[in-house]
Amino acid sequence: MQPDVLRERLGPILGPRLLAVEPFAGTAGRVRFAREGALELFRAVRDTLGYRHLAMVGAIDWVDHREVFYVAWSDEERDYLFLSTDLPASDAHVESATPVWPAANWHEREAFEMVDVRFDHHPDLRHLLTPDEYAFHPLLRSFKLHEPEELEVKTRNV
Amino acid sequence: MWINMGPQHPMTHGLWNLRVRIEGEIIEEVDPEMGYLHRGIEKISEDRHYNEVITLMDRTCYVAGLAWEHLYIIAAEQALHLEPPERAQYIRTLSDELQRIASHLMWYAAFVQDIGLMTPFLYAMRDRDLVLDLFQSYTGARMTYEYNRVGGVRNDLPTGFTDRTRKVMDWIYARFVDYDHLCLDSDIFHRRCDGIGVLSARDCVDWGVTGPMLRSAGVRRDLRKDRPYAAYDRVEFDVAVADGADVTARYLVRMEEMRQAVRIVRQTLDWLDKNPGPVLADRLPRWLGAPYAPVGREGYLLKRNFPTGRGFSSVEEPHGEAQAYVVNTGGEHPYRVKFRSPVFANIAAAQKYLPGYRVADIPPIMGSVDICVGEVDR
Amino acid sequence: MTGATLYSVSAALSALLLGAVASILPAPVSGWLTSADVVTGLAVLIFSAILLVASMINTIMLIWFERKMLGRFMDRRGAMHVGYAGLLQNFADGLKLFRKNTFRPQEADSLGFYAGPTAYMVTSMILFGVLPISTGWSSGALPLSLLLALAIFSFAPLFIFVSAWSSNNKYSLIGGMRSAAQMIAYEVPILLAVVAVVIVSGSFDLNVIVNEQQNYWFWFPLLLALIVFVAGMLAEMERIPFDLPEAEAELVEGWNTEYGGMLFAFFMLADYVRALIGSILVVLLFLGGWTMPSWVPAAATSFPLAGIFWFMIKTYAVFGLFVWIRASLPRVRTDQLLRVGWNRMIPLALLSIVLAAVLVTVRCLPFLGCVPPVGG
């Protein structure tokens, strides 16, 4: 499915909430959308376009804003579709994709704990990988790893 | 009654915890608890050069290191706008398939232990060691290979490698009969494995389940065919599919995949014998030709501009379909690396395929999922 | 098969010992010491001491035998570096476990936790006093020795359950319950299979049963009973494919999850004692015990201790069969195990009783000869 075809078919459903459809090698295209249209887009992508299989949900911290991306696979097209939306860093939340794709459950939990993006109406939004007590979000750019030398000093005293 | 299976439990084959609510011996509800092996690989990758991330990939999935290197390398090459030579593509295909055999043998070894068979564990480990010897002869390590480089592979195959590989493949191909005798021809095996852990094709798709689990439900889907990468469009093989969606079907699919892998290996060996050539791309950015000069940690690149890009890759690794997403913003480190492991989804679907069976069925069912916790937790 | 037996040796030893002691003591005491009852009592003590040591060593060698044989099935070597060919490996294991700390989990029930393994061990070891290994092994005739042996043998699940319950662990509890269910389910077919042997031989005395097999061993006419008996014994001994109570994959170590050190060594040892006794029972009931068929040349049956020699050969061969089965079959599931026990094994055992009855009625078999008169 070419990007222009995608734009034709998604445009009427989403209207202005469809921001752009860019070509992206390895996938059918990269659909950028505004977060208000998230659920409608997911439904359209799954039911109308046939991308029934959700492969990945992830988030990137771009310091000033955060990007949440979804990758879905269609058995008919034999190709991936890349969806992404930008969220303001101060108020990063987007509608959860779990009603459409149950597979999104754990992916969204991971994105929540790693990049601090909240998913509205998620059935069970808690930490997946790190202990619940961890108050930080490791994949934020502001979170720095230990310097190896600093670690030496720190552990020598333990 | 809730019982905890893990993190130290013979069933888990790794570091995770399966919390199970049972009523008598029947499973009512499960809640997998992950993260005991979360090592922050995605975060560490942001502090490493593109080639140095490869050392992490081997440790992300420790039973299929080369497949994960391949996964990352494709995405990184796309993000950096590089093209590997054809011989490197074939070597990667060969490595992937050898790795598939090794990984499936490891799965077999773990799985038969789960149903109480002791002997085939030893047979599978014995034959897997032969494959690992082959890996060692050209990558230099048994498990953590560090063999792929952005733009190709580190070194060419040593002399005599193809002959040795052919011999080992012949030997292993004959061994599959033994494995089937011990499992498939055993009455108790069928009593244990037939009709348990059923996950229908529709549920598989909804829950993002891929790989042998999906193909055991009758869905003919294999990225090597559907979306060929490396040299998979130039070799002949068949997709192993079974119907039944139960533990036996997964066993059949994996066994058939190993046979097909032997077939692919033979074809790539023939090609590699006939077509010598370079294995690393000519024009690499200086800081990528790993052997030649690293860039250092202080950032010498600041005075130069490099192309930016995003890379997305998806390969059929032994456990299923894995995806990688690499964002290159022109620095010497990747800006963000995101991996998706097939086992991640396969375990998440446990709440779908475990309830209703008995406690004694948990080991074969979870064994048939082929869990590698390293790639789930990363 | 006459001459010195273990019991006569210990009786002579006892008389000698008591005589020596009595000679330096005043009259009333020495008279009492040399009376027949005291001599017999000490003889029994010596007898049981020798028996205990011998059976312990035998059990430990049995573990070595299993480890080496299992190794060959698995294309590896097994214990090898401790002692020559690993012969001392299990002694090292035993000594080490003996040396380990003994402890009790805080929440565990003290009495059951300590008493369970001990009683399990003791009930298993007692059996050696009942089973005849060779002619004249034990002095007195035990007319119901087979029943006694089976009764003691099936006592163990009780103690397993007690220790599993008292160790306050979910896995132990499930294992203990499985163990109890499984042993009860397989008690019945075992007894029924034994009934077939009893019908043919006409006695509950193991000595008599073995002597009845002078002409031909019972395994051939009573093949069905043998299969039922071996399957039942596998379940009783909790070995693969019926080792559900210890099923490693789902229940960590089954009912002995919470046991370590000496108590665990008790369990381990008692398991192998039971395995040894299972093999011995198979040999006694179906494989002619210490006897050899009459067509075997006399030289092979008349050298000193030939009875014990052949008996051990047969016992280890039977145990080798158990190891072979362990090496090649997966584990069944609890419900399947119980279903096989109640629905398949009992009818088969009943059928074997009918066959035995027919055999006794017909009396003679082609190629094998005739059954001796009942009760002979």
Next chain:
Amino acid sequence: MAASAPKENPTNPLSGVVRPLATAARQFTKSLIRPSTIVYPYERLEDPKFRGKVAVASGRPIGVGDVWDNYRGVHALNIATCISCNLCAFSCPDICIEMVSVAGDDPKHPKKCPQIDYGKCSYCGFCSDACPEGCLTMTTRYELAVTKRAEMVYSPERLHEVFQRKLPMNPIRLERPANEDAILLDAPLCIGCNACARDCPTKCITMLDVPKPTARPGEKLPRRIWKEPVVNDSDCVRCGTCISVCPKECLFWGTHK
């Protein structure tokens, strides 16, 4: 043949027990005399007798020989040829290499050689790949069990001992490709301080005189030595030492036009 799950149990109880038993028994007879175990302390796969062969016992392979040429074990360091270029330490992803002084000929300017902490090393081989002189290589030694953590740190002298033992070394040396990158000079910034030429491990930098320009009226000439570094590209190993020591940051990576 695509696999297909059977609808029902295709085996019957009798053959379903006999077939596995027979398979196990076949293996038993084969491994009775010589199982495929390698008796480790006595036999080792890296023994020359296995080299170049598929090691066979009783007709069964127990290991593929000839795999050791390439194995990445403990490093061997030839101190004599080490040029202290720091490339190994730079290229180490795990930061386990530290450049430490070794007692050498010149007590005033001690030579810096790599010291490797094997408790951190991930045996990736990037360091030996990066070594321009081939003095840091990886050997086939792998037995590294110690009782104290500190024993894992191999000083250059200890690495040199490994080198002297003449263990089989990794024979695959990578060709250094034609490299377009070079050290370029931002000439107006240079003050001619000689730091780069002094610290260059290969001594491929020479300081050449530049003509002192005549100052125009009103213009103040910079205070500097009127020399400039010139890099001999064929000798340069591209280690970047010069860039890191340059006080004015006037050297940088680039390509010749």
Next chain:
Amino acid sequence: MSGSAPPPSRPAVPVAGDELPMVGQPAVPFIEIEALRAREFIPAAKEALTDMIGEQAQGKLIRPVFNWAGRNSLFPLHWGLACCAIEFAAAFGARWDAERFGVLPRSSPRQCDLLIVNGTVTWKVAHKLITLYEQIPEPKWVIAMGNCATGGGPFRTAYSVVPGVDKLVPVDVYIAGCPPRPEAMLDGILKLESLIRERGE
């Protein structure tokens, strides 16, 4: 049967069931190994006996026997943490067969003597590791296998990784390697045996 592809091409070499054509010479003959071991066994036994008699002279009869038993029967905990667990399993495979040395993995910590930490220890699993260590009855030993257990390995900078398991439990033997080969693990166990021999319990 939906695939219905032709069966994979048969190997060109006659497979003849299962025999792999012999390329090299046979490995060390069985007799040779046995002779080697016998040659080593006699002095070792002599030495052990002399040791025991020497100890006995000091009035310590039992201790050397138990020391011998303890060091020759090390039961490790059957617990796989990460990458090294695969090599740990391979060491129990047919080729290396760690059971030769009496090393037999048990699933319950109560029955173990040896905790082999074979992989990365994260803070999430740290307290469970300590619990398992405490459940092992005395005398007990710990082997840190691989670099992650030794010092955090490549992940030691990460926020979730314990930089070395010796911060949690006392470690007796460190095995470097990433991961160590099975031989290296066996070497570590032999080293632990000699350590027990020297140090007592």
